[in-house]
Amino acid sequence: MRTTRIGAGAGYSGDRIEPAVELAERGALHYLVFECLGERTVALAQQARLKNPDDGYDPLLVARMRAVLPVCRANGVKIVTNMGAANPLGAAEATRTIARGAGLSSLRIAAVIGDDVLSEARGTELALDIGGTVAGLGNRVVSANAYTGAGPIAAALSQGADVVITGRAADPSLFLGPLIAEFGWAVDDWPLLGKGVLAGHLLECAGQVTGGYFADPPYKPVADLARLGFPIGEVREDGDLVITKVAGSGGFVTAATVKEQLLYEIHDPARHFQPDVVADFSAVRVEEIAPDRVRVTGASGAAKTGLLKVSVGYRDGFVGEGQISYAGPGAAARGRLALEIVRERLALTGVCMSESCFDLIGADALHGAEHGRDHAPYEVRVRVAGRADSFIEAARIGEEVETLYTNGPAGGGGAWKATREVIAIASALVPETMVRTAIRMIES
Secondary structure, X not given: OOEEEEXXXXXXXXXXXXXXXXXXHHOOOOEEEEOOOXXXXXXXXXXXXXXXXXXXXXXXXXXXXXXXXXXXXXHOOXXXXXXXXXXXXXXXXXXXXXXXXXXXXXXXXXXXXXXXOHHHHOOOOOEOOOOOEHHHHHHHEEXXXXXXXXXXXXXXXXXXXXXXXXXXXXXXXXXXHHHHHHHOOOOOOXXXXXXXXXXXXXXXXXXHOOOOOOOEOOOEOOOOHHHEOOEEEEEEOOOOEEEXXXXXXXXXXXXXXXXXXXXXXXXXXXXXXXXXXXXXXXXXXXXXXXXOEEEEEOXXXXXXXXXXXXXXXXXXXEEEEEEEEEEOOOHHHHHHHHHHHHHHHHHXXXXXXXXXXXXXXXXXXXXXXXXXXXXXXXXXXXXXXXXXXXXXXXXXXXXXXXXXXXXXXXXXXXXXXEEEEEEEEEEXXXXXXXXXXXXXXXXX
16 A cells, blocks of 8 residues: 655744754655644734735744755755745745755745735624624734645645745644645545545644653653654555654654644634544554554544634734843842732823733732742742733833833843734635635746
8 A cells, every 4th residue: 555754844934944954864855734724823923924015934944944945955955834825936946946946946936825805804794703794893904814624735746846835824724734745535524534634633833742842750751852853744555654754863753642632722622623634533542563654544534614713813902021130049039029010100101002001020920929929939030911002002112111120129130122023814615616725836
């Protein structure tokens, strides 16, 4: 039975590049997939493109392509990625420039477009998961991107693409597309598509399944995390797979690492909604068959819903933040006094915040003051953050923290402040007929 090998080259936008190079060089891959697009990432990319029409793709695309294109071409490895973000065509052009610079002629690069549905969604009564409608957000809407499926990716590969660059494709679809192209799976063979989604789900976060997010000493020690190897999925034509990694790389693949990733971001394991299929993971079996080799079987699927998720990015005010440190005897008491001073100052000067937090990082920032008073830390870091409607109002928060240098408790140091606009995300569902994808093929 035929088998294809798919490597996960990234699990998020800022992920390490060296493990992807290792996969391309030593992984005996057929495909290398870079999953780099979070919900908020695409909204920020849309913002960047508004400022510069040539921008809007992943900031590490150039570095990644320079690192892997030559070796992928030499080893016959095809690349699939959502690093196109808000500008897949721009990302494809940048990739062509890199290929030409590396002397790689006749490289076929496909841009999958059509996930941007801002013009279709703006001003509509499309219902949002936060309540209200898109129309209710008014001119605060920045972006609207649909989670597209595996079909356009498979089509691009079948048309001879060496590199496929998408925008907001669903994460598992980046892996399912190559499987459909490789094995000729029917787009309504729901059990097979469910198995392909499982493969994508296990691989999409890269180092999480090889021990990176798993590590928790002393209970779950993982060796050589500084050289963590990224995973490889050996997927058979019948959809069953083995998760493994490059021999000698850091981390490990065990039944436990696979099970943790299997449960990641899953609500109902029997009905995991995707653009291509409703996947069913409820009967999945996980079995260690050798060191760093875990067999995963039993996934299935049911007919897709015909609906696609859309992430709507919108402006949601500004956040101002300030931090300062205190150390030595009485550090916590001085830190709490600093918080009281800033709280009163913000009230006295009339700074209007819709949300705020006043924390001692390392003492009570995560679990509250009741837990933080159980011990007297020798060092603390004060953090004050708040949301305001205007940049000027938000900036006042960090400024008040900074004035603690000379107007607060003794020994404050390392003050830091920042103000940023908040791009929030809401979700909606639209009929898949509303989203029209297309492929643009260019050649180096």
